[in-house]
Amino acid sequence: MFQWIQKEPLSLNLGGxxxxxxxxxxxxxxxxxxxxxYPGSRTTEEEQIAERLHKMVNEGADIIDIGAYSSRPNADDISPDDISPDEEMKRLSKGLDIIRKLYPTARVSVDTFRADIAARCVREYGVQMINDISGGELDSQMFETIAELKVAYILMHMKGTPQTMMQQIRYEHIIPEMLYYFSSRIARLESLGVNDIIIDPGFGFSKSxxxxxxxMNRLDEFTRIGYPLLVGISRKSMIYKYFGYTPExxxxxxxxxxxxxxxxxxxxxxxxxxxxAVEAVKIVSKTIQSVK
Incomplete structure (x- = not known):
C-alpha cells in the first residue's frame, strides 16, 4: 500500500x-x-510572456510565480550592484502588466528578495504572495514589509547567496539545522503579525x-511545523547532475x-x-482516495 502523510488541510489568505x-x-x-x-523557461518579449502565461493557465496553474533575476547557482546577477532595483522592477512590470491585462484575477507570487520591490508589486499590481529565496537575509526590511502588506510569504531555506551557496553545503545535521532556521524566522514573522507563511526547504540551494x-526522504518532518509546504524541484540539478544530463x-x-x-x-x-504536475496531483489524489 502507498504511504503518504496525512494531515489536516491548511488554507491561505491570498488577497482576501x-x-x-x-x-x-x-x-x-x-x-x-x-x-x-533552464532555457525553456526564459521569456523576455511580450509575445513570449503572453504565450507562456496562456499555456500555464490553460494547463491548470493555480498561482503564477514571476521572477526577474536568475537565482541559479553561481549567478552573477544576484548582486544588487548587477541587477538594480529599477531594472528588476522594469522587468517585473512588463510581466505583471501582461498578467493583469490577460488574467486580472490571477493569483500571483513575485520572486524577489527586495522589500521595496515586494511593496511596489503588491500595491501597484495586487500581488498576493512574495517568494523570498533569502528568508529575509538579503533585505533586513523584508519581514516588516510583509507584515505591513499583509500578504502571504514564502520562507525559503538558503545559506549565503546564489553566488556563494554552493560553497556552504556542509552541515553537521542538516534536518535539525533547517528546522531551527525555520522556527527562528517563523517566530519573528509571527511576532510581527504575519499569518500566511509557506515553508520552502530550498531544494538545490546550498545543498549537495x-x-x-x-x-525528499524526510520531507514529512517539515510538515510538522504547521504551515503549508512548498516544494520546488523542477528540472533542478538534483536530477540532471545525478543522471549526467541537462535540465531539458x-x-x-x-x-x-x-x-x-x-x-x-x-x-x-x-x-x-x-x-x-497537475496530472501528478490528480493521480496521487485518486490513489489516496481509492484506499481510504
Missing part, C-alpha cells in the same frame, strides 16, 4: 480569498530573465545532490520527484511544466 490546500496547488514559473538555468535526496532532459525525473513530494506532504508544487 481563503484558498484551501485540501488539494495541492500548482505554481507555474514565469521567468522574465535572459539567463535562467545527496542532501536534496535526504530532504529532466522532465521525467521532475514528475517522479513531484509525486514523491506529494506523498511526503507537499501543499504547493512550483514547476516549469504545469500539465505534468
Amino acid at each position: 480569498e481563503l484558498v484551501s490546500l485540501s488539494r495541492p496547488l500548482i505554481m507555474g514559473i514565469l521567468n522574465i530573465t535572459p539567463d535562467s538555468f 545532490v545527496d542532501d536534496n535526496y535526504l530532504l 532532459e529532466s522532465l521525467n525525473g521532475t514528475t517522479i520527484l513531484n509525486t514523491l513530494a506529494l506523498l511526503g506532504g507537499a501543499d504547493i508544487l512550483r514547476v516549469h511544466d504545469v500539465k505534468e
